[in-house]
Amino acid sequence: MKQYSLNIGMVLSAILVLTAAHLGWIDNYIQIVLMAVGINIIMAASLNLINGNMGEFTCGHAGFMCVGAYVSSLISVYLFGSKFGDPQLPIGAVFIAFPIILLIGGAVAAVSSLLVSVPSFKTRDDYLAIISLAVNYMIISLLENMDTIITFIASKYAKLFNLPDPGNIEIIGGSRGFQGMKDTVWAMIDVFDGPWMLFWVILVAGFTVWIIRRFIGSTYGKGVNAICQDEVAAEIMSVNTNKVKIINFMVAAGLAGCAGGLYAHVYGYVNPQSFGILKSTEAMVMVYLGGMGSLSGAVISAILFTALLEILRSQAIIDFLLSPATFLFPDWEPSAGVVKWVVIPLMLVIVMQFRPEGIMGNRELSDVFPKLKKFYRFK
Amino acid sequence: MLLQVENLEVKYGNIQALHGISFHVNKGEIVTLIGANGAGKTTSLYSIARLPPPEAPRVIGGDIKVEGQSILKTSPNAVVKDLKMALAPEGRRIFGNLTVMENLKLATYAREKGANLEAEYDHIFELFPRLKERREQRSESLSGGEQQMLAVGRALMTGCKTLLLDEPSMGLAPVLKYELFRKLKQLNEEGMTILLVEQNAKLALELAHRGYVMDTGKIVIEGPSDEILANPEIKKAYLGG
Numbered sequence: 001m002k003q004y005s006l007n008i009g010m011v012l013s014a015i016l017v018l019t020a021a022h023l024g025w026i027d028n029y030i031q032i033v034l035m036a037v038g039i040n041i042i043m044a045a046s047l048n049l050i051n052g053n054m055g056e057f058t059c060g061h062a063g064f065m066c067v068g069a070y071v072s073s074l075i076s077v078y079l080f081g082s083k084f085g086d087p088q089l090p091i092g093a094v095f096i097a098f099p100i101i102l103l104i105g106g107a108v109a110a111v112s113s114l115l116v117s118v119p120s121f122k123t124r125d126d127y128l129a130i131i132s133l134a135v136n137y138m139i140i141s142l143l144e145n146m147d148t149i150i151t152f153i154a155s156k157y158a159k160l161f162n163l164p165d166p167g168n169i170e171i172i173g174g175s176r177g178f179q180g181m182k183d184t185v186w187a188m189i190d191v192f193d194g195p196w197m198l199f200w201v202i203l204v205a206g207f208t209v210w211i212i213r214r215f216i217g218s219t220y221g222k223g224v225n226a227i228c229q230d231e232v233a234a235e236i237m238s239v240n241t242n243k244v245k246i247i248n249f250m251v252a253a254g255l256a257g258c259a260g261g262l263y264a265h266v267y268g269y270v271n272p273q274s275f276g277i278l279k280s281t282e283a284m285v286m287v288y289l290g291g292m293g294s295l296s297g298a299v300i301s302a303i304l305f306t307a308l309l310e311i312l313r314s315q316a317i318i319d320f321l322l323s324p325a326t327f328l329f330p331d332w333e334p335s336a337g338v339v340k341w342v343v344i345p346l347m348l349v350i351v352m353q354f355r356p357e358g359i360m361g362n363r364e365l366s367d368v369f370p371k372l373k374k375f376y377r378f379k
Numbered sequence: 380m381l382l383q384v385e386n387l388e389v390k391y392g393n394i395q396a397l398h399g400i401s402f403h404v405n406k407g408e409i410v411t412l413i414g415a416n417g418a419g420k421t422t423s424l425y426s427i428a429r430l431p432p433p434e435a436p437r438v439i440g441g442d443i444k445v446e447g448q449s450i451l452k453t454s455p456n457a458v459v460k461d462l463k464m465a466l467a468p469e470g471r472r473i474f475g476n477l478t479v480m481e482n483l484k485l486a487t488y489a490r491e492k493g494a495n496l497e498a499e500y501d502h503i504f505e506l507f508p509r510l511k512e513r514r515e516q517r518s519e520s521l522s523g524g525e526q527q528m529l530a531v532g533r534a535l536m537t538g539c540k541t542l543l544l545d546e547p548s549m550g551l552a553p554v555l556k557y558e559l560f561r562k563l564k565q566l567n568e569e570g571m572t573i574l575l576v577e578q579n580a581k582l583a584l585e586l587a588h589r590g591y592v593m594d595t596g597k598i599v600i601e602g603p604s605d606e607i608l609a610n611p612e613i614k615k616a617y618l619g620g
Binding site: 219220222223225226229230231232233234235236237238239240241362 | 428430431434454455456458459460465466468472473474475476477481484485486487488489533534537
């Protein structure tokens with residue numbers, strides 16, 4: 001029984017949330033926050049695979065999210081949207097096609113992670129941080145200039161074969177962003193009116209946590225942990241460290257790509273700039289807040305962090321919290337958008353000062369509260 | 380001849396650590412390399428295990444052959460996986476935040492599927508009953524001797540036929556030291572080939588069939604261990620009178 005209790009509990013609570021959303025007990029705002037929590041759980045848990053379990057330091061995780069978001073958006077708009085002409089598939093196919101679209105986004109993100117992992121894992125130490133940061137910027141500026149590149153190639157091609165000049169081609173939209181993914185969501189709602197994106201986010205987040213738990217528990221995952229501790233010792237224990245590192249990186253990047261796909265479809269709009277260094281930092285803050293190498297820590301801190309971000313977005317709460325200061329300095333009008341970026345780094349500094357190992361350390365929830373083991377087993 | 384080292388010359392950076400040493404290990408033997416600090420014993424082992432950088436010594440001359448094949452181009456994990464030679468490194472280097480069982484499980488990483496691992500775990504626990512008592516403990520909480528046993532057990536779990544041991548007695552109490560060496564003898568009787576690097580020359584020579592005495596990157600004396608034990612020069616230099 002205890003083997004399944006956690007799975008049953010998770011499924012029941014997912015059903016409860018979905019029913020509540022469907023019947024309108026929780027409003028759209030709460031639903032959006034819940035979806036943001038889910039996406040952040042995927043980001044934090046997957047980044048934790050690299051920064052926590054493997055002990056390497058990558059700071060360009062949002063770049064892979066960006067790849068996943070754009071790839072899945074393009075496919076989804078092509079298949080179900082009206083932007084590139086008529087929809088290619090009937091709306092009934094959306095329920096089969098959408099998870100596949102997400103997976104393709106993840107797969108492309110995983111392959112693009114080779115851009116980082118192959119050159120950087122030949123060396124050690126800080127190179128991964130530098131290269132991942134560079135690749136994050138490269139991905140963003142590539143997407144911003146993609147239309148120009150395509151236009152350039154198309155005009156050269158036209159000149160070569162004496163075709164009429166195609167003029168400016170706009171597919172990706174550059175820094176103005178890309179939209180039209182909502183058509184896919186509308187297609188789902190046309191078939192059955194329900195909180196579909198919430199369903200997909202919960203499904204993928206659950207899948208992520210499950211697959212990471214399985215991965216870490218396997219002999220392969222133990223190899224990842226061994227690399228973190230002592231790479232030379234891992235190598236002489238027959239672990240092919242280079243291969244394990246690259247595969248681990250691909251798994252993490254692939255999951256981030258799925259998160260990107262979800263993000264794009266939840267908000268219906270993507271912009272390269274929203275996957276910049278700030279997004280990567282958010283994911284890193286969640287990992288370090290939760291405790292490196294702790295999956296439950298990453299999940300807990302993703303929930304807390306997203307909730308905190310939402311709270312700090314409210315001007316009323318900011319005004320209330322800062323009322324002593326505004327009383328003393330009546331000319332000062334704090335804005336929520338600014339205060340958020342003061343509080344979050346400050347919080348990180350305080351956590352690092354007083355609890356450098358993060359909320360959970362590198363332990364799981366069942367290590368901190370051994371009594372929980374009576375109720376569930378998560379393997 | 381299982382393992383053959385021919386005129387091996389090795390450098391760390393600009394410093395030459397081995398000046399052309401040659402030795403061999405036959406199947407089923409215990410061979411020991413002894414010598415003072417800095418004689419190049421550990422370097423020889425690291426060269427055989429093809430240790431990856433940063434600890435990797437750079438081979439500049441000579442050859443290392445396993446069953447006649449040169450292994451200078453083999454990767455460290457392939458040495459364990461394909462050549463069945465496992466190194467239990469100096470200073471144990473176990474994975475502290477994994478449990479004893481997980482450490483052993485990790486060593487089976489490259490084993491083919493369907494191998495009868497349960498029997499092998501039992502065999503390790505039979506050799507080192509202390510590990511069985513502590514199988515669910517984090518290995519960093521073990522005592523030094525238990526960690527050493529885990530390091531040897533972990534090397535055995537790779538399914539190796541040759542065990543490369545680097546100073547297994549370091550930091551062990553005399554009782555534990557003798558116990559460990561008895562276990563090594565038992566392993567050898569079961570067919571394991573052992574190449575042992577040891578500071579404790581007397582103990583090592585009593586265990587081994589043959590020995591090599593190293594000094595500043597060269598092999599100075601070689602022969603059956605009782606001969607080396609009886610050699611008056613060795614007695615004076617390494618065995619304390």
